[in-house]
Amino acid sequence: EAGVAQSPRYKIIEKRQSVAFWCNPISGHATLYWYQQILGQGPKLLIQFQNNGVVDDSQLPKDRFSAERLKGVDSTLKIQPAKLEDSAVYLCASSLASGGGTQYFGPGTRLLVL
């Protein structure tokens, strides 16, 4: 089966610019996650969707980050405006609705904010 797809793989922007990331989960996976992984740290959950509804966005900096999963399949994560501290790898993962802690990760998007 095809894995989780993400694009772009790399992005370099200047601070205060906007950026968007795209994720396509594994077919049939109802749950989609966006993580932020800063260098030297583990992945930190930003937002979790169940189909097209938000389950958990408690760690999403809502003043600058937004995410949507309108049709319950693919998802976009946006940062507007970006700050230097947003430099990180953004990981998308998906799981079955009853998948417990078994999540399937995409390759990630490496963002550098200058």
Add this chain to the structure above:
Amino acid sequence: AQRVTQPEKLLSVFKGAPVELKCNYSYSGSPELFWYVQYSRQRLQLLLRHISRESIKGFTADLNKGETSFHLKKPFAQEEDSAMYYCALHTGTASKLTFGTGTRLQVTL
């Protein structure tokens, strides 16, 4: 609040030597623990989960609720085990994963 601690950033062992990657957690409820691994130039993937009580690629991990630990062990390290290992705590009905900071395992000849 839940927390996962991996005290070692880097663990370097010789091929054939035993490996133990440490993981401690903090959670007031009933924990489910996982180990995820990321090999060079590959994506993060599940290695094993404690409820399965299985051995994957020779690795095992036992949940010790008394010591709140879930250490990953392998009796004889192989070069292909070199990777980044993350311990993760699964909590709640929302299937949230809390990751540790990771330990890089380096197996040398």
